Amino acid sequence: MKCAVLDDYQRVAMSMTDWSTLSERIDIQVYNEHFECEEELAAAIGDCEIVVIMRERTPFRASLFERLPRLKLLVTTGMRNASVDLAAAAERGVTVCGTRGGGEGTTELTWLLILGLARKLTQENGALRENGPWQSTVGVDLCGKRLGLLGLGHIGSNVARIGQAFGMEVSAWSPNLTAERAAAAGVALASSKDELLAASDFVSIHLVLGDRTRGLIGARELGLMRPTAYLINTSRAPIVDRDALIDALRRGAIAGAGLDVFEREPLPEDDPLRRLPNVLATPHIGYVTEAAYRGFFRGVVEDIEAYLNGSPVNVLG
Structure with missing residues (x-):
């Protein structure tokens, strides 16, 4: 399965936790630059079954879900994300999961x-x-x-x-x-x-x-x-x-x-x-700390593992 990790501005997603348990099950593509255009984003990740997003950096509205027919799992850092249309996700059969942790x-x-x-x-x-x-x-x-x-x-x-x-x-x-x-x-x-x-x-x-x-x-x-x-x-x-x-x-x-x-x-x-x-x-860096990132990405791996094992956790909506 293909997995996209979006908006890794600091280029640290792969170093903040151990992804090795997923290495034989998913193919991960990390994107460091923000996609301003929804059409360009959909073209880049259209073949992905799993997408990981950092907070509200990239909104997932109904129009984007429609452009991603292969998407099955969306993981957002944090347990609340107002920029994700949960109703549209449910309508398209996409599971949306959050992560614990965040620090001070x-x-x-x-x-x-x-x-x-x-x-x-x-x-x-x-x-x-x-x-x-x-x-x-x-x-x-x-x-x-x-x-x-x-x-x-x-x-x-x-x-x-x-x-x-x-x-x-x-x-x-x-x-x-x-x-x-x-x-x-x-x-x-x-x-x-x-x-x-x-x-x-x-x-x-x-x-x-x-x-x-x-x-x-x-x-x-x-x-x-x-x-x-x-x-x-x-x-x-x-x-x-x-x-x-x-x-x-x-x-x-x-x-x-x-x-x-x-x-x-x-x-x-x-x-x-x-x-x-x-x-x-400041450029929305309140949550951008080492402790928060380690907790977030550890949760991302746990969410993906649970989904692949047939028992999703931290499901939103």
């Missing part, structure tokens, strides 16, 4: 963005590299500031704990967050989303993308934030209205944004988010 990379990257924004890291590092002004900005202290969390799940709770270690006041809100859960994390429960946005110096998003969270932060919500406040999004881009955010950043309605997720990835070369001076952005 997103928590750590969230704090990289918060600290980088607070200490004007982009400006200061750029000035140092280009022989610009020595000490041209004044940093923002974290101690005593309010950190507002939209979402208090696993990642949100870890972000809260670190904020508390910095001496920040931490509050949280989400559609289903209870006072008991907030208290268990030592976090104040905001009375509403609007109250959290208006009162926070740093707002960090840690929500699952869904019907209730898509577009949750728009022009009205950004208008509630302080002009000295920062927005951090390491969750999913569509939670924030992109045009409203760019407008708020251009006008200085908020002080800045730390972004690791984008509606289109890779981000186009002419995208304003690449060049706005009050944006600190």
